[in-house]
Amino acid sequence: MDLSDERIRGLEIKEQQEQRAREWARAEQSWKTRLQRSGNAALLPSSPPRPHPSGAGVTDEDMLSMALHLRDIAARLVIAAGTKKGRSPSPATVMRMLCEYDEQTATSAST
Incomplete structure (x- = not known):
């Protein structure tokens, strides 16, 4: 593997990490909005949902x-x-x- 392949792979990994961070932020914001709208915290989870650790994009x-x-x-x-x-x-x-x-x-x- 030459230097350009390593650099491309590094950029791909960084992009995946950023995508996971965006998904987490979106899920957290959705959770906060749902909490504000419901007015009943008992119906919601105690913490926002976390994306799957593998980063599998099968859910939305x-x-x-x-x-x-x-x-x-x-x-x-x-x-x-x-x-x-x-x-x-x-x-x-x-x-x-x-x-x-x-x-x-x-x-x-x-x-």
């Missing part, structure tokens, strides 16, 4: 917003029976319930 602000909304919905639901009676289901459980419902409705609609 809309996905984050929907994930936070899903968590809010899960917190309002209460398990009625069983070992975890009276507790809230996890967002993963809520997603599983929605997927099962979609599968059942698709099956009944196709028959």
Whole structure:
């Protein structure tokens, strides 16, 4: 690897770091705005969401917003029976319930 390749690689790494910093700043600002608008800090996370350490760009602000909304919905639901009676289901459980419902409705609609 010659000097120009090393320099290009160094610039690429610096650009990736700057991109992560911008994403973090955007997420933090979004969190602060959401906190101001909601007026209820209990519905929001205790700290702003952090971007994935790998820097994978598979999520965006809309996905984050929907994930936070899903968590809010899960917190309002209460398990009625069983070992975890009276507790809230996890967002993963809520997603599983929605997927099962979609599968059942698709099956009944196709028959």
